[in-house]
Amino acid sequence: MARLVVLFGFCGAFILFGLMSAAASLGDFRNGQQSLSWPSTEGEITQSVRRRGSRKLKALEYRYTVNGTAHAGTRVAFMRTPYVKPVYKTYRTGQRVRVHYDPTDPGQAVLEPGTPILAVIAESLVPILLIFGGSAGLFYGFRR
Numbered sequence: 001m002a003r004l005v006v007l008f009g010f011c012g013a014f015i016l017f018g019l020m021s022a023a024a025s026l027g028d029f030r031n032g033q034q035s036l037s038w039p040s041t042e043g044e045i046t047q048s049v050r051r052r053g054s055r056k057l058k059a060l061e062y063r064y065t066v067n068g069t070a071h072a073g074t075r076v077a078f079m080r081t082p083y084v085k086p087v088y089k090t091y092r093t094g095q096r097v098r099v100h101y102d103p104t105d106p107g108q109a110v111l112e113p114g115t116p117i118l119a120v121i122a123e124s125l126v127p128i129l130l131i132f133g134g135s136a137g138l139f140y141g142f143r144r
Contacts, residue, residue, distance in 0.1 A: 007141040014134030022127035029123075032078035032115030035100050041066055043073075043099035043109075045091050060091060064099040066106040073099065077112040077119075 043064030063072045076091070091097065091111070101109040 007138065011134040011137035011141065014130050014137065016134075018127045018130030018132075018134060021130065022124075025123040025127060028078040029115050032110075032113070035078065035102075035110050035113035038100040038110075038113060039103055040098045040100045043097050045093055045095045045097060046072070048091050048093045048095075062091075062097060062099060062111065064101070064109065066101055069106065071101070071107050071109065073107075073109040073111075075108075075110045077110060078115060 041064050043062045045060070045062050047059050047061040049059045059074075060076060061072060061074055063070060065071070097111055099109050099111060100113045101107075
């Protein structure tokens with residue numbers, strides 16, 4: 001009986017995290033696709049700070065104005081291709097940029113609209129592996 005509880009708990013956690021990860025990826029994919037039709041405005045990078053000794057950014061912020069209202073954003077892309085040029089080399093403090101914003105919620109914006117296919121594939125692998133691993137564990141656990 002204890003073995004079944006451990007089996008359900010362990011494999012169930014894999015399946016649950018896989019489903020949660022899949023839902024997040026699907027949401028990003030949907031938003032990325034919608035962002036292709038969003039209007040854009042000119043903005044400015046207000047902060048682009050790289051972590052010491054890292055290729056990753058510590059902070060990226062930009063500001064933009066829509067219909068006279070100032071907004072600030074931090075999102076570069078909804079899904080980012082894993083093998084692109086590092087963000088800190090692309091966006092520098094003071095740089096003028098094109099900001100794509102949601103017309104129904106101008107506070108939601110992105111610098112790189114769309115969803116590259118490589119990013120979709122990369123973000124789909126983890127949920128698939130988690131769900132498959134948890135399901136396989138349950139299947140083989142019950143066969144014993």
